Amino acid sequence: MITFLILAVLVLLIALGLPIAVALGLTAVGFYVLEGDFRILAMLPQRMFSATTGFTLLAIPFFILAGNLMNTGGITERIFRFADACVGHLRGGLGQVNVLASLFFSGMSGAAVADAAGLGQIELKAMNDKGYDPEFSAAITAASSTIGPVFPPSIPFVLYSSITGVSVAKLFLAGVIPGVLMALALMGAVWVVAHRSKMPRCPHIDWREIGRSFMDAGLSLLTPVIIIAGIFGGLFTPTEAGVTASVYAMVLSMVVYREISFRDLPRIFWETLQHTIRVMFVIAAAGFFGWLLIHQRIPNQLVGGLVGFSDNPAIIMAIVVAILLVLGMFLEGIAVIVLTVPLFAPVMTEIGVDPIQFGVIMVMCSMVGLLTPPVGMVLFAVSSISNLGVGRLSRALMPYLIGLCAVLLAVVALPAVSTWLPNLVLGN
Numbered sequence: 062m063i064t065f066l067i068l069a070v071l072v073l074l075i076a077l078g079l080p081i082a083v084a085l086g087l088t089a090v091g092f093y094v095l096e097g098d099f100r101i102l103a104m105l106p107q108r109m110f111s112a113t114t115g116f117t118l119l120a121i122p123f124f125i126l127a128g129n130l131m132n133t134g135g136i137t138e139r140i141f142r143f144a145d146a147c148v149g150h151l152r153g154g155l156g157q158v159n160v161l162a163s164l165f166f167s168g169m170s171g172a173a174v175a176d177a178a179g180l181g182q183i184e185l186k187a188m189n190d191k192g193y194d195p196e197f198s199a200a201i202t203a204a205s206s207t208i209g210p211v212f213p214p215s216i217p218f219v220l221y222s223s224i225t226g227v228s229v230a231k232l233f234l235a236g237v238i239p240g241v242l243m244a245l246a247l248m249g250a251v252w253v254v255a256h257r258s259k260m261p262r263c264p265h266i267d268w269r270e271i272g273r274s275f276m277d278a279g280l281s282l283l284t285p286v287i288i289i290a291g292i293f294g295g296l297f298t299p300t301e302a303g304v305t306a307s308v309y310a311m312v313l314s315m316v317v318y319r320e321i322s323f324r325d326l327p328r329i330f331w332e333t334l335q336h337t338i339r340v341m342f343v344i345a346a347a348g349f350f351g352w353l354l355i356h357q358r359i360p361n362q363l364v365g366g367l368v369g370f371s372d373n374p375a376i377i378m379a380i381v382v383a384i385l386l387v388l389g390m391f392l393e394g395i396a397v398i399v400l401t402v403p404l405f406a407p408v409m410t411e412i413g414v415d416p417i418q419f420g421v422i423m424v425m426c427s428m429v430g431l432l433t434p435p436v437g438m439v440l441f442a443v444s445s446i447s448n449l450g451v452g453r454l455s456r457a458l459m460p461y462l463i464g465l466c467a468v469l470l471a472v473v474a475l476p477a478v479s480t481w482l483p484n485l486v487l488g489n
Contacts, residue, residue: 067092067353082346085400089346089353101356105349112348113341120219120229122337123303127310129329131281134314134321139278140165141183146271153255155188156201157248163205164212164244165282185447196457197254199447203439203454204247204461207428210394212240214288214302217398217424220344222299224402227416229299230292234483235417239425239472246464254460280313293486340395347399354403374412378473381405382426389430397427418472421479425469432458432465 067088074084093102131137144162151157162184188198210217213233222229275282287309288302297305314321321329371377385405388397402423409419431439434455444451472478 082342082396085343085346085350085396089350092353101352104352108349108352109345112351113345118219118223118341118344120214120300120303121216121340122333123300123307124214124216124219125336125340126329126333127284127303127306129333130307130310130314130321133325133329134310135318136281136284136310136313137162137183139274139281139318141187143271143274143278143282145187146267146274150267151252151255153197153251153258153260155184155191155193156197156251156255156260159184159188159198159201160205160208160244160247160251163208164240165285185443193260194258195447195449196453197258199443199449199454200457200461201247201251202447203432203443204250204458204465205244206439206443207431207465208240208243208247210424210428211236211243211421213237213285214299214306215424216340217394217427218420219299220395220398221402221420221423224399225406225416225420227420228483228487231417231483231487232420233289233292233299234486235421235479236424237482238478239421239468242468242471242478243465246468247461250460250464280317284309343396344399347396350400351403374414377408377412378414381408382422382469382473385423385426386429389427390433394424394427394431397430398423415476415480417483418476418479421472422469425465425472429462429465429469432462 070091071084071088074087079087090102090105093099141158141162144165145155145158148154148157148161184202185198188202189195209215213236215233215236218232218236219229221227222232284306288306291297291305292299292302311321315323370380385397385401388401405423406416406419409416434440434451440451440454440458443449444454447454
């Protein structure tokens with residue numbers, strides 16, 4: 062009964078339009094006020110503070126900063142030009158370019174909204190200039206941005222690691238194959254839509270342009286190589302990789318490309334600070350709410366309830382994935398992770414699911430949520446920059462959502478899709 066009451070109050074507050082951090086905090090505080098347990102309430106500042114002080118979480122503001130620097134400093138434009146030279150000749154070519162550019166960019170920022178808001182504006186302008194259908198352009202821009210948090214580096218993987226203690230390096234490696242599969246699935250969907258709509262195509266590959274654009278974007282494309290090679294070569298931790306990415310992006314933008322001056326830095330730092338504060342506020346509030354869940358033994362009750370419902374791991378996994386997808390329709394991706402990982406991680410342990418595999422499943426479910434109304438952040442971000450209604454954009458997204466869900470199903474059904482590479486490189 063207590064479990065139902067807590068969750069009902071949380072859902073009600075979210076339905077009333079309160080920010081997720083406020084809803085989490087008020088639910089926890091209200092419960093202890095009604096219980097009269099002011100001793101635990103006195104621990105509120107400590108629990109919120111400790112939830113945000115993990116060393117791993119330091120990577121989040123630096124990857125956000127790296128994404129902002131790349132969007133402002135000419136790095137994203139060079140990446141897009143190189144992707145255009147590689148696959149722009151295919152039917153619906155700029156749609157394919159959109160996906161490939163997002164895959165390149167994802168290896169640097171680790172954030173879907175950064176991809177949608179930064180690279181997305183460049184992609185949309187190029188597609189509009191070439192006469193592409195606005196719905197097609199906006200839909201593939203939104204869908205391709207979800208590759209970022211799955212392909213390394215990844216801000217959601219950093220957050221998942223801070224909650225569960227799972228190796229960030231293993232999580233980053235676990236996202237490589239699913240991230241590539243997401244890109245291939247989206248490119249396949251673009252091919253189908255382009256052929257049905259009889260979109261134009263460029264008849265030839267311009268090898269000179271490929272060479273020129275590669276030379277121009279070469280230093281930008283080195284960013285993911287430096288990050289990933291540095292982590293797995295033991296040169297720095299994943300947290301330090303965020304610092305490295307930010308410094309490298311700043312040097313490229315200010316010294317090499319000279320598209321950012323010292324006068325631009327305060328604005329970039331302020332935008333990074335605002336985004337970081339929003340993320341950290343959710344994490345802080347979730348820290349105290351998580352304390353409430355543990356105090357009331359709700360994770361244990363959930364484990365018992367699901368295991369009692371069925372002893373078939375596949376059925377339990379299907380239920381958990383369905384819950385995550387539904388929550389993704391109403392909560393922002395970071396909120397889904399901080400809210401549900403403490404609940405479902407013990408369930409996955411009980412049925413023998415590798416925490417690495419579950420981390421990938423969790424992040425992929427949250428990515429689908431970013432594209433679904435009524436709260437999909439990427440959906441609204443792309444709707445805003447494309448001046449396209451959310452309803453029209455949601456309908457245009459259907460072919461790409463089908464492709465993403467097919468990859469999610471493969472990760473759920475075949476553990477090796479996410480666990481083979483980290484086990485091969487770093488061992489069991």
